Amino acid sequence: MENVIQVKDLYKLYKVGDEVVRALENINFTVARGEFVAIVGTSGSGKSTLLNMLAGLEGPTKGEIVVGGEHIEKRTEEELVTYRRKKVGFIFQSFHLMPMLTALENVALPLSFQGVSKKERLQEAVKMLQKVRLSSHKEHVPMQMSGGQQQRVGIARALVVDPQIIFADEPTGNLDSQTSEEIMTLMQKVVRDNQKTLVMVTHDDNLATYADRVFHIKDGQITKIVDNRREEGGKEDE
Amino acid sequence: MFTKEIMEMLTKGIGETLYMVLLSTLLAYVIGLPLGVILNVTDKGGLKPNAAVNKLLGTIVINITRSVPFVIFALLIGPLTKFLIGKSTGPTAMVVALSLSAAPLVARMVESSLNEVDKGVIEAARSMGATNRFIVFKVMLVEARISLISGATICLVTIIGYSAMGGFFGSGGLGDIAVRYGYHRYDFGIMIITVVLLVVLVLLFQAVGNRFASSLDRRK
Numbered sequence: 001m002e003n004v005i006q007v008k009d010l011y012k013l014y015k016v017g018d019e020v021v022r023a024l025e026n027i028n029f030t031v032a033r034g035e036f037v038a039i040v041g042t043s044g045s046g047k048s049t050l051l052n053m054l055a056g057l058e059g060p061t062k063g064e065i066v067v068g069g070e071h072i073e074k075r076t077e078e079e080l081v082t083y084r085r086k087k088v089g090f091i092f093q094s095f096h097l098m099p100m101l102t103a104l105e106n107v108a109l110p111l112s113f114q115g116v117s118k119k120e121r122l123q124e125a126v127k128m129l130q131k132v133r134l135s136s137h138k139e140h141v142p143m144q145m146s147g148g149q150q151q152r153v154g155i156a157r158a159l160v161v162d163p164q165i166i167f168a169d170e171p172t173g174n175l176d177s178q179t180s181e182e183i184m185t186l187m188q189k190v191v192r193d194n195q196k197t198l199v200m201v202t203h204d205d206n207l208a209t210y211a212d213r214v215f216h217i218k219d220g221q222i223t224k225i226v227d228n229r230r231e232e233g234g235k236e237d238e
Numbered sequence: 239m240f241t242k243e244i245m246e247m248l249t250k251g252i253g254e255t256l257y258m259v260l261l262s263t264l265l266a267y268v269i270g271l272p273l274g275v276i277l278n279v280t281d282k283g284g285l286k287p288n289a290a291v292n293k294l295l296g297t298i299v300i301n302i303t304r305s306v307p308f309v310i311f312a313l314l315i316g317p318l319t320k321f322l323i324g325k326s327t328g329p330t331a332m333v334v335a336l337s338l339s340a341a342p343l344v345a346r347m348v349e350s351s352l353n354e355v356d357k358g359v360i361e362a363a364r365s366m367g368a369t370n371r372f373i374v375f376k377v378m379l380v381e382a383r384i385s386l387i388s389g390a391t392i393c394l395v396t397i398i399g400y401s402a403m404g405g406f407f408g409s410g411g412l413g414d415i416a417v418r419y420g421y422h423r424y425d426f427g428i429m430i431i432t433v434v435l436l437v438v439l440v441l442l443f444q445a446v447g448n449r450f451a452s453s454l455d456r457r458k
Contacts, residue, residue: 057365085367096362099457100381112376113368143457161366 003066004164004197005031005054010063012049012220023049025220027063036191036198038211043203046220048169051201055088055167056080068164085113089158089196091168091187095150097142097157103129103149104138107156114161128156131190148179155187159194166191168200172207184210244428247415252435254329255411258401259439262336263394269341273300274348275374281349285360285370300342308400311339312407332401332409340397347389351382384451391447395440402436412436 010027013020024046031037041047052058053065056072057080065073072083089110097106107125108118116124129135132152142150151171158166171187172180188210191198200211208214214226277296280288306314312335319334320326355378363377379386402413412432420429 055365081367081369083367084365088365088367090362090365092358092362092365094358096356096358098359098377098381099356100383100454102456109363109376110366110368113363113366113372141456 002033003030004033004035004068005029005199006064006066007054008064008066010050010053010065011061012046012053012058013061022220024053024060027222029215029222029225031197031199033197034191034195036188036210036212037200038208038214039199039201039217040205040208040214041203041217045217047201047203047217050217051167051169051199054165054199055090056083085110086161087164089161089163089166091151091154091158091166091171093170093173095142095147095154095174097150097153099142102139102141103134103145103153103156106142106153107160110157110161124160125156128160129153131159131193132156132186146179147175148182151175151179151183152186155183155190159190159196163196165197165199168198170202171200172202172204180207248412248431248435251410251412251415251432252439254409255398255401255413255436255439258329258332258336258404258409258411259394259397262333262340262397262401263390265333265337266340266344266393266397267390269337270344271348273341273345274352275379277345277349278352278378279370279374285373300345303339303342304346306339308335308339309403309406311335312404327408327410329410332404332407332411336397336400336404339400340393343396344389344393347393348386351385351389352378354385355381384454387447387451387454391444391451394443394447398436398440398443412439 007027007029010024011022012024014023015021027050039047039050049058053060054067056075060073063073064071067083068087070083072080075083098109101109104122104125107128108121111121111124112118126135126138129138132155134149134152134156137145137149137153140149142153145153154171158168168187172183175183184207187198187200190196200207202208209228212227212229214228216223216226273295277292277300279285280292280295282289282292303311312332315335315338316326319331322334323331325331359381360373360377363373368377401409401411402416404411405413405415405417408414412435416429416432419425420432
């Protein structure tokens with residue numbers, strides 16, 4: 001299968017006073033198209049740093065990140081903005097929906113960053129809200145929706161730009177356990193149906209079971225990779 | 239007391255005040271809105287922090303202009319007004335002083351409205367690949383619109399107050415009538431009427447502003 005993400009010898013070092021903190025050390029992995037990967041670790045393990053680097057929000061100290069055949073570690077800030085706009089979708093822990101906009105307008109927003117016409121934006125947004133089964137709430141603003149509903153809007157918004165990769169940072173961190181399960185099931189279904197690659201960061205082992213593969217990260221290093229796909233025998237490597 | 243002449247004078251006064259206030263508010267926003275955006279964007283933690291620009295604009299231009307009392311300000315820019323309009327009395331001449339002196343207030347109002355926009359939403363837009371221009375126009379100004387309208391109402395009411403002070407320079411409008419009849423001729427009746435008219439104008443604009451702001455609020 002085609003590799004969408006390829007990470008080679010990735011290091012991220014921070015200098016705090018006289019001390020060097022190794023946020024990430026010797027990270028190597030690949031993610032195939034259509035795969036759902038969970039990066040699991042405690043807070044401070046380096047998982048969010050890793051996500052930020054994959055999304056081009058932070059540069060690595062050393063190493064290579066290839067996304068869709070392009071080295072993103074060498075890109076300028078401007079090129080990274082374009083990369084995120086065209087190839088990446090984001091799902092956030094606190095949803096980060098615009099409070100003044102309706103669900104429909106929120107979903108359409110990323111398209112406006114691409115200069116898509118209003119009519120086309122709203123058409124696409126309607127389709128996306130159908131995918132997350134929230135068509136009944138098109139005209140609701142975030143305050144009128146439950147957390148689960150807001151996150152479904154968040155998922156629709158991530159999908160609307162037809163991204164190569166979707167990044168999710170603790171997508172259920174602000175939801176109760178039952179809603180969390182609904183959201184995970186939905187994310188799993190949506191990425192499968194639409195052949196999207198999903199990289200999710202979480203501290204919750206339980207949620208990680210929804211992923212095809214789970215990368216466990218500790219003190220900046222990947223300690224093990226668990227394959228959940230039963231048809232492949234659930235083998236563990238490393 | 240309400241002779242035909244006085245009624246005509248008051249009607250003309252209302253017209254002149256409305257003309258001065260509305261045109262000045264518009265021009266103050268033409269100048270102040272971009273300045274407010276620049277202040278917010280160049281601030282520490284803004285989209286494009288730039289301490290030099292922020293200090294120069296915020297401290298030197300805006301704070302200094304704002305600390306000059308309006309009556310003094312209007313006198314000081316007299317020559318500029320004369321150069322632009324060709325005379326230094328009348329409503330149009332007053333518009334120059336009003337809009338220039340209100341622009342820094344507008345800039346501060348806009349800056350603080352934009353400060354209220356949720357930082358998480360801005361970060362989210364940045365993650366989604368929005369350029370700074372899109373973040374300003376599609377996120378910040380949209381999210382802040384209710385606060386911007388409330389701010390505009392405050393500016394408008396402040397400008398009504400300033401415009402009345404213009405009466406001392408023969409600006410025309412209700413303030414002029416109050417100064418001429420009330421102050422110079424001790425005609426308190428007419429002075430009170432102009433004051434009441436000014437109060438009515440303020441209440442009216444405030445009500446319209448509030449109604450407009452709440453019509454944009456879909457959270458209810």
